[in-house]
Amino acid sequence: MNVLITGAGGMLGTDLQKAFADTPCIALTRNELDITQELAVREAVQMHRPDVILNAAAYTNVDRCETEIDQAYAVNAVGARNVAVAAEQIGAQLVHVSTDYVFPGVSDRPYREEDETGPIGEYGRSKLAGERLVRSLCKKHYIVRTSWLYGKHGPNFVKTMLKIGREQGAARVVDDQVGSPTYTVDLAQAIRALVETPQYGVYHLSNQGACSWHAFAVDIFTLAGVDVNLQAIKTREFSRPAKRPAYSVMDNMMWRLSGHEPLRHYREALVAYLQETGEIQGGDHTS
Numbered sequence: 001m002n003v004l005i006t007g008a009g010g011m012l013g014t015d016l017q018k019a020f021a022d023t024p025c026i027a028l029t030r031n032e033l034d035i036t037q038e039l040a041v042r043e044a045v046q047m048h049r050p051d052v053i054l055n056a057a058a059y060t061n062v063d064r065c066e067t068e069i070d071q072a073y074a075v076n077a078v079g080a081r082n083v084a085v086a087a088e089q090i091g092a093q094l095v096h097v098s099t100d101y102v103f104p105g106v107s108d109r110p111y112r113e114e115d116e117t118g119p120i121g122e123y124g125r126s127k128l129a130g131e132r133l134v135r136s137l138c139k140k141h142y143i144v145r146t147s148w149l150y151g152k153h154g155p156n157f158v159k160t161m162l163k164i165g166r167e168q169g170a171a172r173v174v175d176d177q178v179g180s181p182t183y184t185v186d187l188a189q190a191i192r193a194l195v196e197t198p199q200y201g202v203y204h205l206s207n208q209g210a211c212s213w214h215a216f217a218v219d220i221f222t223l224a225g226v227d228v229n230l231q232a233i234k235t236r237e238f239s240r241p242a243k244r245p246a247y248s249v250m251d252n253m254m255w256r257l258s259g260h261e262p263l264r265h266y267r268e269a270l271v272a273y274l275q276e277t278g279e280i281q282g283g284d285h286t287s
């Protein structure tokens with residue numbers, strides 16, 4: 001299996017490279033391939049002729065998407081289209097990574113793959129546009145919606161909390177947004193397993209369990225042994241340009257029904273992350 005990764009320098013892209021390290025893999029960062037450039041995408045795909053393309057490139061700054069709408073759509077929709085067309089031309093499989101933010105966040109149960117979408121911000125709208133283009137333009141597609149990513153190779157909530165907690169000894173975190181934190185290493189391995197089958201379609205892939213950002217911060221500080229004055233606040237007290245869904249937990253139904261084991265619980269994944277980044281020593285931290 002020959003693999004080509006776009007957005008390979010990002011947080012997920014870097015872990016995808018590791019998950020596919022035992023197979024021929026061309027990893028292209030934004031500087032090496034800008035997916036908004038249709039001709040460049042077509043040429044790169046024609047030249048390398050991968051069996052599988054992993055599109056991890058995206059405009060991911062949720063707040064900036066509210067004002068930089070054209071830039072967001074250029075990458076998340078037009079860029080996704082360019083990759084989908086190029087994949088289809090050579091009959092390649094395409095894994096396109098999307099987000100829980102395509103949902104409005106008002107469900108009383110975890111969102112399933114076929115539930116109605118309804119993004120409440122420009123990031124989610126641009127990602128949904130990308131999903132639709134991929135679905136209609138590339139037959140062999142896997143659309144992988146994931147949530148609340150953190151990993152070793154990018155800025156993320158865990159790093160931010162540890163920095164703020166250690167430097168300031170205090171933090172205020174919202175407790176009225178609920179989702180599933182997901183470790184990029186686990187997601188990359190799941191994507192690896194997914195492309196071993198021709199079970200195309202839309203997948204929700206997240207670590208198991210759900211929590212608020214505040215509860216996640218409690219886990220982070222407890223596990224890392226950082227003593228912090230942690231205050232729970234409401235979203236309305238923490239003004240940000242983009243609205244976020246209040247509840248974006250996703251049922252990984254299609255993954256389960258396709259015969260895969262659920263991803264591990266988010267707390268177990270967090271322990272692994274903290275150990276692998278040297279924040280805590282090995283041993284049993286899960287009780």
Ligand SMILES: NC(=O)C1=CN([C@@H]2O[C@H](COP(=O)(O)OP(=O)(O)OC[C@H]3O[C@@H](n4cnc5c(N)ncnc54)[C@H](O)[C@@H]3O)[C@@H](O)[C@H]2O)C=CC1
Pocket residue numbers: 006007008009010011012013029030033034035036055056057058059060075079097098099100127146147148149150154
């Ligand atoms: N970070 C998160 O919490 C979540 C992320 N996602 C999705 O997961 C995927 C991976 O995200 P992360 O690794 O967290 O983001 P990231 O921001 O770390 O990585 C995205 C990469 O795309 C690259 N990129 C941006 N514009 C590009 C362009 N025009 N051409 C080529 N590359 C370009 C960036 O340079 C960056 O390396 C994205 O599709 C994102 O929408 C979904 C849910 C949550």
